[in-house]
Amino acid sequence: xRRKISLKxxxxxxxxxxxxxxxxxxxxxxxxxxxxxxxxxxEYIQHHLKDSYxxxxxxxxxxxxxxxxxxxxxxxxxxxxxxxxxxxSKFHHGExxxxxxxxxxxxxHSKIYKVExxxxxxxxDEHHHAINxxxxxxxxxxxxxxxxxxxxxxxFMFSRMAKAYKNNNGMPKGTGRFLEPIVLYVRDEIxxxxxxxxxxxxxxxxxxxxxxxVWIVNLFGLTPIGMNLTNNIAVTLCLALITYLIxxxxxxxxxxxxxxxxxxxPVPMKIILAPIELLGTIxxxxxxxxxxxxxxxxxxxxxxxxxxxxxxxxxxxxxxxSLLLAFVLAIxxxxxxxxxxxxxxxxxxxxxxxxxxxxHDEAH
Amino acid sequence: MEIxxxxxxGLVVIGAGIGIGRIGGSxxxxxxxxxxxxxxxxxxxxxxxxxxxxxGFAALFxxx
Numbered sequence: 568x569r570r571k572i573s574l575k576x577x578x579x580x581x582x583x584x585x586x587x588x589x590x591x592x593x594x595x596x597x598x599x600x601x602x603x604x605x606x607x608x609x610e611y612i613q614h615h616l617k618d619s620y621x622x623x624x625x626x627x628x629x630x631x632x633x634x635x636x637x638x639x640x641x642x643x644x645x646x647x648x649x650x651x652x653x654x655x656s657k658f659h660h661g662e663x664x665x666x667x668x669x670x671x672x673x674x675x676h677s678k679i680y681k682v683e684x685x686x687x688x689x690x691x692d693e694h695h696h697a698i699n700x701x702x703x704x705x706x707x708x709x710x711x712x713x714x715x716x717x718x719x720x721x722x723f724m725f726s727r728m729a730k731a732y733k734n735n736n737g738m739p740k741g742t743g744r745f746l747e748p749i750v751l752y753v754r755d756e757i758x759x760x761x762x763x764x765x766x767x768x769x770x771x772x773x774x775x776x777x778x779x780x781v782w783i784v785n786l787f788g789l790t791p792i793g794m795n796l797t798n799n800i801a802v803t804l805c806l807a808l809i810t811y812l813i814x815x816x817x818x819x820x821x822x823x824x825x826x827x828x829x830x831x832x833p834v835p836m837k838i839i840l841a842p843i844e845l846l847g848t849i850x851x852x853x854x855x856x857x858x859x860x861x862x863x864x865x866x867x868x869x870x871x872x873x874x875x876x877x878x879x880x881x882x883x884x885x886x887x888x889s890l891l892l893a894f895v896l897a898i899x900x901x902x903x904x905x906x907x908x909x910x911x912x913x914x915x916x917x918x919x920x921x922x923x924x925x926x927h928d929e930a931h
Numbered sequence: 932m933e934i935x936x937x938x939x940x941g942l943v944v945i946g947a948g949i950g951i952g953r954i955g956g957s958x959x960x961x962x963x964x965x966x967x968x969x970x971x972x973x974x975x976x977x978x979x980x981x982x983x984x985x986x987g988f989a990a991l992f993x994x995x
Contacts, residue, residue, distance in 0.1 A: 756974070854982070854985040854989070857985060857988050857989055857992065858981060858984065858985045858988060861988035861991065861992065862984070862988070865988075906977070909977070910977065910978070910981040913974075913977075913978055914978070914981070917978075
């Protein structure tokens with residue numbers, strides 16, 4: 568009981584901090600033109616959506632014009648004529664050229680490029696794409712760091728939960744009390760109806776993993792730490808790819824027959840349907856990828872734009888309205904975070920169900 | 932090049948909006964008719980809405 572009471576103010580504080588961390592950046596600039604301010608907000612949002620090489624919690628400019636950054640650097644791992652590992656603090660938040668073992672590197676739009684010498688410049692073509700050479704990049708960026716963090720959290724949480732069940736004669740305890748209904752929901756409402764009694768057990772581990780991973784990651788995106796993973800299309804691509812691979816490899820005879828030689832339709836139709844069905848197998852996970860990515864990105868852009876309006880209105884009516892709207896939207900985003908995890912899991916289960924469905928003679 | 936793409940995306944989003952609206956409306960009617968099946972109807976509604984939503988987002992990305 569004591570613990571429950573002490574948690575409430577911390578949760579409230581964390582929630583309020585969400586707004587503070589946005590405010591930090593622009594609070595110092597007074598007397599800007601409106602267009603400058605608008606483009607600044609836009610730039611801030613774009614920066615927020617991007618991956619970065621260092622973990623920047625917040626930064627601000629002091630009265631003397633000096634930029635202060637709070638955060639910590641992350642390791643950069645490059646393959647460029649041999650392995651090169653160094654700390655991202657060498658980039659000085661993307662402002663300077665890092666020199667490592669005779670190679671010179673510079674960050675340009677969140678990507679590392681090779682430059683000539685310490686004063687090397689990024690050369691751009693007419694479409695503003697840098698034409699400098701890019702080394703192979705295996706860095707532990709902010710997003711990779713978050714993947715590891717969520718992996719750690721999930722591993723710790725669920726292994727402790729499993730242990731608690733074993734020591735407690737199968738009764739839930741602690742986090743288990745909160746998570747058991749969710750796990751049971753995934754089993755009883757998602758896996759069994761979509762996949763079927765017979766096969767569902769094989770897919771439970773993936774469905775639970777993907778559900779909790781997407782959910783926790785989405786929730787992290789709403790914290791003031793400013794880390795989001797699901798608005799990186801590479802991450803959702805990998806999740807969708809895993810779903811695709813599992814579907815493809817667990818497809819039975821019936822599944823492939825329905826793709827290449829649809830039963831119950833005339834032969835010319837079968838020939839037309841085969842390429843469409845084959846394309847459909849790729850479009851399904853593709854839609855899965857786009858849906859998760861776009862929903863989270865759109866949510867973040869809208870939320871941050873509305874918070875950014877505070878700096879555009881510059882009066883207490885507009886600002887308090889923006890704050891109220893942002894508050895409501897943040898709550899909506901909490902719902903979306905869970906809903907997208909749910910949708911991803913349901914659709915994955917649906918595809919697995921299609922792949923393992925048994926043959927029905929009368930169904931056509 | 933730019934303007935037709937934006938108009939096209941707008942049309943797709945309108946279509947997606949109408950689609951999701953119809954799904955929501957039908958789900959409401961179904962729930963009113965059979966309140967005991969609310970859970971099942973909501974699940975089916977969310978899945979269908981998510982599928983249409985995907986199309987809307989695909990259009991927005993084609994413009995981007």
